[in-house]
Amino acid sequence: MRTAALQLFAEHGFAAVSMRQIASAVGVQAGALYNYTADKQSLLFDLMKTHMQDVLAAVPDTPHLTPTQQLEAFVRFHIAFHHRRPEEVFIAYMELRNLTPDNFEIIEELRRSYEARLQGILARGIASDDFAVEDAKIATFAVIAMLTGVNTWFKEGGRLSLADVQDQYWHMVRKSVGA
Template sequence: MARKAGSHAEITGPKVREAALRLFAQYGFAAVSMRQIAREVGVQAGALYTYTTDKQALLFDLMHDHMGDVLAGIAAMPDGSPGERLEWIVRYHIGYNLTHKDGVFINYMELRNLEPENRKVISALRRRYEDAVEAVLVDGQEKGVFQIPDTRLATMAVIAMLNGVNTWYREGGRLSQDRVERIYWNMVRRAVKGA
């Protein structure tokens, strides 16, 4: 116990990632120093480079893993009618975002701090998520249960609307998460149905 130096690979690795995720989300990638991350973890700055080749790779790995998680989640969408699947997406998106605030925040704030090749990778993953949402809208449109003038715009509109929840929702606030999900589903449902 309490030794100052030793081998802690299984513990330190995840701690570095957790600290970086939290600090990047709070202050922004450019504003956070490697020394600051190290202090949070409880090691010296040099020790971080056992776990990441450099600061850029640390950011990219966090964003990449986040998108993998998001995509695995939406791939598990149950079968059902277009309406049922769209409601599932609304709830999944809000629920996931509220339980992974830091990852969500970084993934849409720090794209510009990725080097071009890394940015391409993350953008492509994000695009896959958008396509999964749009596929449900297209299906509903073809089946005649949705009336959507432009499924691409509707996709972007729905995602932006749902992302907005993270900017104001506070646990223990005026509305429960379930109530928020219901209200948003109500608005989305009406927006994609005929007038």
């Protein structure tokens, strides 16, 4: 059910997908789904929460490295991890407005935790003069937006490999923060 909902929500949007469509993709009738989720909202929330927790569990935590090495590890991780989960990434960003206020707050807090990882790396690098950038918070927004944008155009099997993309984005990020 979660896999079917993930694909349908990513393709058509949460509001445009009915429980009957999800049931049909699973191969059951709509009523059967309610043995596995309280309602449609809970299904969306579970998908988003699981994704955000997966990201947080997988992001490298290597305080022994230099700020530049930590930043490179973050850039390569973000691109690779998000590339493997395009539907989850898309939903986690596009369907925020379809969460109830309580659920929204929980997802937002998880997202802020992830951004705080990058912001911490940047702030330490600024303090140690490894990086030359005016504001760690703005640089965090800029870098994450840049990296997440890869998912909107990159498809495996084209002119560039994922490693090529990681290399080029790392070069641009490194220069942009003066590392």
